[in-house]
Amino acid sequence: MESLEILTAAVADPFTYARKLKKDGGKKVVGYMCTYAPEEIIFAAGAHPLRLFGSNKNIILADGHLQAYCCSLVRGVLEDALSGDLNFLDGMIFPHTCDTVQRLSDIWRLNVPAGFHLDVVLPVKLNTASAREYLIDVLNLFRSNLEKALKVKITGDDLRKSIALYNEIRNSLKRVYELKSKNPQIIKGKDIYTLLRGAMIMERSSYLKLLQSAIKELEKSAIKTTNTKKKRLVLSGGLCSHPDIYSVIEDAGGDVVADDLCTGSRYFAGLIKTDGDPITAIAERYLQRVICSAKHKDNKSRAENLIQTAQENGADGVIFMLLKFCDPHAFDYPYLKEALDKAVIPSLLLEVEDQPQAQGQLQTRIEAFLETL
Amino acid sequence: MAEEKDPEKEKRKIKSVKKMKDIMTTYYIEAKMAEQTGKKVAWITSGGPVEPLIAMDVIPVYPENHGAMIGASKMGIDLCQKAEAMNYSSDLCSYARSDISCATVNGGPIGGLPKPDMLICCNNICGTVLKWYEVQARYFNVPLFILDTPFCHTQFTDEARKYVRKQIEEYILFLEDVCAKKMDHDRMKEVGKISVEGQRLWQAVLDTAQNKPAPLSAFDAFFHLALIVTLRGTKLAVDYYKELLAEMKQRIADGIGAVANEKYRLLWDNLPIWYRTKWLSEKFAAADACLVADTYTSAWCGALKYIDENNFLESMAEGYSRIYLNIGIDEMAREVIKMVDKYDVDGLVMHSNRSCKPYSFGQLDIQRIVRKERGLPSLMIEADMVDERFFSESQIATRIDAFMELVRERKGA
Numbered sequence: 001m002e003s004l005e006i007l008t009a010a011v012a013d014p015f016t017y018a019r020k021l022k023k024d025g026g027k028k029v030v031g032y033m034c035t036y037a038p039e040e041i042i043f044a045a046g047a048h049p050l051r052l053f054g055s056n057k058n059i060i061l062a063d064g065h066l067q068a069y070c071c072s073l074v075r076g077v078l079e080d081a082l083s084g085d086l087n088f089l090d091g092m093i094f095p096h097t098c099d100t101v102q103r104l105s106d107i108w109r110l111n112v113p114a115g116f117h118l119d120v121v122l123p124v125k126l127n128t129a130s131a132r133e134y135l136i137d138v139l140n141l142f143r144s145n146l147e148k149a150l151k152v153k154i155t156g157d158d159l160r161k162s163i164a165l166y167n168e169i170r171n172s173l174k175r176v177y178e179l180k181s182k183n184p185q186i187i188k189g190k191d192i193y194t195l196l197r198g199a200m201i202m203e204r205s206s207y208l209k210l211l212q213s214a215i216k217e218l219e220k221s222a223i224k225t226t227n228t229k230k231k232r233l234v235l236s237g238g239l240c241s242h243p244d245i246y247s248v249i250e251d252a253g254g255d256v257v258a259d260d261l262c263t264g265s266r267y268f269a270g271l272i273k274t275d276g277d278p279i280t281a282i283a284e285r286y287l288q289r290v291i292c293s294a295k296h297k298d299n300k301s302r303a304e305n306l307i308q309t310a311q312e313n314g315a316d317g318v319i320f321m322l323l324k325f326c327d328p329h330a331f332d333y334p335y336l337k338e339a340l341d342k343a344v345i346p347s348l349l350l351e352v353e354d355q356p357q358a359q360g361q362l363q364t365r366i367e368a369f370l371e372t373l
Numbered sequence: 374m375a376e377e378k379d380p381e382k383e384k385r386k387i388k389s390v391k392k393m394k395d396i397m398t399t400y401y402i403e404a405k406m407a408e409q410t411g412k413k414v415a416w417i418t419s420g421g422p423v424e425p426l427i428a429m430d431v432i433p434v435y436p437e438n439h440g441a442m443i444g445a446s447k448m449g450i451d452l453c454q455k456a457e458a459m460n461y462s463s464d465l466c467s468y469a470r471s472d473i474s475c476a477t478v479n480g481g482p483i484g485g486l487p488k489p490d491m492l493i494c495c496n497n498i499c500g501t502v503l504k505w506y507e508v509q510a511r512y513f514n515v516p517l518f519i520l521d522t523p524f525c526h527t528q529f530t531d532e533a534r535k536y537v538r539k540q541i542e543e544y545i546l547f548l549e550d551v552c553a554k555k556m557d558h559d560r561m562k563e564v565g566k567i568s569v570e571g572q573r574l575w576q577a578v579l580d581t582a583q584n585k586p587a588p589l590s591a592f593d594a595f596f597h598l599a600l601i602v603t604l605r606g607t608k609l610a611v612d613y614y615k616e617l618l619a620e621m622k623q624r625i626a627d628g629i630g631a632v633a634n635e636k637y638r639l640l641w642d643n644l645p646i647w648y649r650t651k652w653l654s655e656k657f658a659a660a661d662a663c664l665v666a667d668t669y670t671s672a673w674c675g676a677l678k679y680i681d682e683n684n685f686l687e688s689m690a691e692g693y694s695r696i697y698l699n700i701g702i703d704e705m706a707r708e709v710i711k712m713v714d715k716y717d718v719d720g721l722v723m724h725s726n727r728s729c730k731p732y733s734f735g736q737l738d739i740q741r742i743v744r745k746e747r748g749l750p751s752l753m754i755e756a757d758m759v760d761e762r763f764f765s766e767s768q769i770a771t772r773i774d775a776f777m778e779l780v781r782e783r784k785g786a
């Protein structure tokens with residue numbers, strides 16, 4: 001698939017891609033780290049939102065700022081920033097999520113010289129009227145701060161166009177997931193991962209075109225699931241930066257047919273209303289979307305959502321991929337697992353770090369788990 | 374046979390300690406009898422707004438204070454392991470871990486906390502409490518109120534102010550609902566005033582450590598802190614701190630220091646290492662060093678500047694949002710430097726506490742800023758406040774010795 005090749009190249013080296021976009025397309029590049037970054041507003045400002053993941057470099061410089069009990073995502077991103085790899089950024093935005101990113105923002109502001117710095121101090125709860133009002137206030141504040149930082153005006157029209165584009169991207173990604181769930185052999189897990197990651201790295205309009213052409217090819221695809229013995233799995237956790245895991249699962253006789261990840265379905269879940277005030281509409285999506293564990297909605301919706309995802313996709317089991325030292329997700333794991341147990345859905349916990357690790361061990365555990373299903 | 378008492382040591386003992394222990398015992402007995410006396414119990418985070426609870430005659434109970442007691446009584450490892458058996462990762466905050474498992478087994482030094490009728494969670498200290506209180510809300514199946522205090526990286530925005538003020542109204546409504554009675558606003562005003570008075574007295578107590586020698590050390594402050602946390606807004610706390618303040622003034626008049634031969638004055642950062650306070654205090658005292666101040670105990674009076682005692686409810690929105698752990702690292706560093714100057718400090722002792730990420734991430738930057746601005750030597754101790762498995766005595770002892778060497782050199786003694 002040609003579209004996939006272009007995407008794979010961009011995803012493999014996002015910094016080169018972004019530098020080129022900046023140089024050739026004259027785009028300002030704004031970094032962010034999480035799905036609570038209101039990308040639609042950045043895009044509406046004519047800038048390019050680039051999601052950072054942290055490369056697998058050895059941590060040297062970040063060690064001087066963050067102790068070893070900090071998650072590898074944050075340490076990795078800071079390492080990239082301090083080593084100068086992110087010098088091309090025109091700015092960085094930090095939506096409030098966990099304690100670790102909260103401190104990363106301060107450390108960044110004090111130590112990383114490149115570009116402007118905006119904190120988007122979102123509410124932590126998303127289930128009250130005053131939190132809704134505050135969320136809208138904060139997004140409006142972000143809009144005007146971003147206008148100042150980028151020296152542009154963001155009109156209502158800009159926002160509406162951006163929202164329309166994002167809705168299409170999200171709809172298309174949802175379509176990819178549907179195709180995969182219906183017919184898991186049609187596309188490899190690692191390619192799904194690439195399709196998703198592309199949405200956070202590539203220029204969004206050109207990305208959408210590639211995504212749509214990939215979907216067309218998938219729809220035409222003659223491959224039909226033959227091996228019906230393969231186990232259907234759901235991945236759950238924060239972010240996945242281990243594309244290898246998909247191949248490991250596939251080799252062990254399984255397929256990932258759905259997920260509950262912020263680099264997965266949480267990225268495209270929920271559309272933005274196209275009528276009414278656009279900022280309010282963006283806020284509404286956050287209020288309705290399934291939450292990340294760093295946010296509060298009620299005490300059980302994540303579990304309900306996970307069970308629903310597993311059941312709707314006919315999953316045989318769930319694999320939790322938790323990043324070591326990630327507090328919010330570690331706090332949710334026991335109750336999610338308990339809820340799965342009650343629903344008689346088997347699950348496996350994998351604790352991972354961004355740094356390359358014992359692949360063999362991972363493989364053995366996944367194989368053993370699949371055998372029990 | 375009675376032990377032979379060392380008069381030197383006896384002289385140095387703070388007399389109020391016994392009273393404090395009595396008050397805390399009575400407090401926990403009353404809390405545990407709440408079911409019989411018909412009073413409601415609220416679990417609340419240490420940085421949470423307790424005053425409306427006092428005004429509503431609700432007994433506030435602090436899982437974090439309980440966590441500290443668990444740590445001090447060296448019951449941390451057992452309870453943390455129980456939490457791990459419940460699938461909670463050993464990388465999570467050990468207060469949370471020990472409290473979560475303790476609730477299911479009624480273990481710990483006081484046989485568990487009294488069951489809550491409601492949970493009050495204010496995230497001005499961390500995001501951990503949000504998750505922890507969700508866990509307890511599921512377990513006890515009681516209403517949870519979250520006071521969301523937006524983090525103040527560089528400022529407290531008008532948007533945030535409006536949001537927090539609105540939530541304080543919601544908080545009162547929540548309490549009226551759970552308690553099925555109206556808030557008495559005159560009583561609330563009075564409680565607000567008493568709270569401010571208590572905080573001022575606590576600050577005054579800590580201020581006495583400016584004297585050389587300091588009549589109390591940070592280790593003493595860790596102990597005497599309990600009332601400003603748990604009984605803030607009550608007469609009891611005010612009366613107690615008046616007495617404690619008088620005792621400190623008397624010690625100053627009598628020339629009694631917390632450390633026998635105070636030559637070096639140090640500042641402590643982060644939570645205490647509860648299971649080793651005695652060892653640490655003796656270790657430093659043996660090097661003629663007194664930890665005269667700390668960033669932790671002063672957090673319960675640090676936001677006084679934002680609070681108007683005559684308009685407590687409104688101003689508390691800002692006061693509770695701008696506490697030490699809810700501000701940016703640079704502002705924290707400025708606070709540390711202020712304390713360095715105020716208490717005439719010779720060195721910085723930082724506890725890098727793997728339990729508490731919001732307190733510990735940024736310490737390395739604060740350390741650098743303080744070193745640059747004041748040229749102070751500093752020591753980083755890697756440990757955990759409750760979970761002893763992360764404390765290595767020999768390693769820490771060696772590092773303290775090396776650090777004290779630097780402090781001595783710098784003072785030219």
Ligand code: SF4
Nearest residue numbers: 071098100323326327
């Ligand atoms: S992985 Fe967890 S701890 Fe790390 S940034 Fe994400 S939410 Fe925060």
Ligand code: SF4
Nearest residue numbers: 466498499501728729
């Ligand atoms: S020790 Fe730190 S992480 Fe734990 S409850 Fe206290 S502030 Fe939160």
